[in-house]
Amino acid sequence: MSVKLSFFTGGGVDGIGGNKILLESHGTALFLDFGKSFGEENKYFDEFLKPRSLNGLGDLLAFDLIPPLPGIYREDLVIPTQNWWEKVFSHPAFRDLTIQGVLLSHAHLDHSGYISLLSPDIPVYTSLPSALISKAIQDCGISDFLSEIVYSKRKEILEDGLICSDKNYSNPSQQRPYHVFTHQLLPESVRYFWNQAPGKRPLSPVSLIPILEEKVTIGNLPVRFWSVDHSIPGAGAFGINTPEGWVLYSGDLRMSGKQAKDTQRFTQEAGTLQLLLLIIEGTRASLNTNRGTKHFTEQDVADRISQIIKKAKGLVIADFGPRNLERLISVLKATEEVNRQLVITTRDAYLLEVLSQCGEVDLPNPLSYPHIRVYSEKRVRTSEWESTLLERCRTQYLTAEEVTFHPDDFVFCFSYYDFSELIDINPSGGVYIYSATEAFNEEMQLDAVKLKNWIDHFNFQLFGNPFAQENTDSYDPLHVGGHAQPDELLNIIETIHPRYLLPVHTECFEFFEKHFGTRKDIQLIRPKAGESVVLP
Template sequence: MVRVTFYGGVNEIGGNKILLEDTEKSLLLDFGFPYKRHKMFFEEYLCPRGAAGLLDPLTMELIPPLKGLYREDLQTPQFWDNFKDKSQYRTIENIDGILLSHAHLDHSGHISLIRGDIPIYSTATTAFLAKAIQDSGKSGLDQQICYYNPNKYDIPAGWRQSSYTSDRAEPSIQRQFRLGDIDPSLLNSQSIDFWSVGFWERSARQKQMDSRSLEKSDLSGFNMKCFPVDHSIPGACAWAIETNSGWIIYSGDLRLHGKRPELTREFVEQAKLLNPEALIIEGTNAGRDKNASEQDIFINAMQAISGGDKLIIADFSPRDIDRLLTFLRVAEEYDRNLAILPKDAYLLKTLRLLDLNIPDVNENDNLYIYQKTTRPSDLWIRNLATDYERKTILADEINAAQDEFILCFSFFDLNELPSIRPAEGSLYVFSSSEPHDEEQEIDFRRLHEWLRHFKFKSIGLPEEIDGKWEIPENETGLHASGHASGTDLLDIAREINPRKLIPVHSENPGFFVENLSGDDIEVMLPSPGGSIDI
């Protein structure tokens, strides 16, 4: 008998934390950041305290109380005495690996708290993206997915309160990634160098890293299959695990209307051949059937921009490379330039290591990197600016040629507008992969004020209707969800035809009960922290 316990992703979108146990063996299926619950308690200036180690996320029930799972440098020997009375408390030590479906933080974020000796299984693209996102992002405790900084627990000089602080005497430790889709020996030398070192140093005081070479996916005791699928971030995959009860399929996040639907269709065909005992499937869009394709986005963006002679801002989800390339295509069609941010350039440079179809910023005539007004503290941004010196663009240069640029900005970049001085009638195109982004809480009311102040026109931007923020009906064609529609989810389930179906990553799991009642599929609804025996 196999036991599957659901510590996250139940009755919520994201935060997947699923434990699969088969006799003496066990796996975690993702270990994501629960944005919805996090926002119940925290905001930008009220955050979990990194100096308190595991205390805040455990106390606020953002992570399950599983003694033995987490990094020892974030806990003291007596730490767990405070959590033994929790209903989900248990000791768990023999985790054979984490099957990571993709690099979105709602699936990967809390890996940062897990022991460093537990291997992570992913596609090569997901591994490289995880490193690039960390290299170019914040250095906080909840960002240490690919590598982490060991902590020490002590009392700083002149202080009475003990705390966890980074041990500067110890090198950073890279986690062990094992690739499910590519033999690491086939990677080129530039890819190996990136994995072990990176493109640019983060800071002049950057610590050395105890790097670990990429390995092949070879998990003793489990027969696993990795299936690439289409999602709103490159490298997404589904997993199949052969257990004593039969094959169990974990879909991760997937869609059929994106740029690579053939990947998801191939997964469905192969999963069906396994005659699976159970399918753990995402249900983000359960009950919703409208989904524009990436080609629809291109056509609708072309129409929205047609005839415009002012500055255009394109706002889309971070790390949505498909959307970035769509707007690059739009820019090329209208003889404009696409100005991206340094983090975007870092991701493109990373992905090009694995896919030469990804454009080279230095070689593409229509790609530029916007250089912000504030001098960055991160050394990698300054080094990037040096390497791409002839492709950097400044606010004054965009101001002088506003009809020649599409600027990739989000809400959090709008403080650059006073320097750019956009002309009245400039266009703000809101084109998120989700109408309300899973990873960022956008203050739409404040966004509207910015656009009103600078006299922007907008399209695709949610408006407040009866207390809810909704995209105008005639402007929804600029949004392509990263998740399959309700109809597509049912088609996927019926085609794979598992004996049992378990919906996760959904606020409407009952959708599957209602619509599969006439099929020979038993729908089993998980409960938070509850287990299902298969």
């Protein structure tokens, strides 16, 4: 027997994000994540030039953005007359395949985004928070064939061979089976949320299936889940117990957050296993690391945000990554210390409400918490999920007029994409706290320039710098990322001490070559798109 691992273009190989790694052993096939590669997709598409829903899988297959595996995808996204599979038949990775599931490490789209393309009967195994976040994102987002991670609208093939969504709103969306790792029975409010349709179209519900002991058997393989620290709740690592030994997949993890003990537990317990292979992320791997450089933690960020808000005059805006709820709680605590109120968007309120009820994450319910207000953007037509939410939070509802008259009472959780609301609020000065990742590509640089123009227009004092790189003299500790530092990666690898080491989700494979390229006890493997590795 052997373990076979297959890798695909934009699948976490020689780049950051888009993880989709196929593991096959003992008659069982599992994908480790099935994410969208923003880097690969942005080579051909952008905000205004997107893969066409009317062409189903066609545009993505044409640019090798998804694995050429006919047996894993939704039938309603395949146009029979297009002969796509014949066109990619010569691809080295092409074959018909049946898989038993997807192990989803967390709910960031570069790990989950292409699940929407998979056959709706393929189960997803993940944490309870990751499942709930995925549904909340879909409920609140734009409906298209690339966003249907939890449930999907059936597509129709028209006479001209194009695909369109079923226009009969009485036909239900089909929900995908999710098996969720959790420490308790599912609360009724969570079950209701999961099976509740966000709009007019009903759901054909598939209940969440709880896994209570962090262990489950999928096909012929026992699988283990560990919670790890990351910049989004519910992140986890997986262990697959193959006949040849354990294969571990780290997902994304760090040691700098307030749940660092979870990563430490994973590392220590993994080190006791008969380990064949460690697949580890290397987002922050670098050869330019300066020894002795201070590693900031989430607590350092929380302390700095509190310091700024205590001295602030006028309206305060805190800008941080979407669904970074640990950062949101840090801002909330700083807001309470000065008797201000935290203002969140309806999207954030929708997510916070269900996560506060799931019993897995320590979060306040925004609809009953006195220091939280909910701001609703101006809309000609409000979505059904948002109308229902606003009806439930009448006492927390906040208007632009109230903010205009009392700007010193509030701290807004806004990002660049919420800036149009500032025109109605019309603040005259205040503080803008930039607590998100710095620009690392040309598109983000352009967005950072526009962000700075808005900040200057409304005379905000800027703390943090969207152009700054960490560990430079200008770096203000207002953000830490969701990934382990280079020295932390080395510590994790040495503690776990696998026979084989396979880095993914990295742009610096040379870091791993430097430290493990000549080692005999830990053999380094460099994955390549379109190829497979067979162990042992």
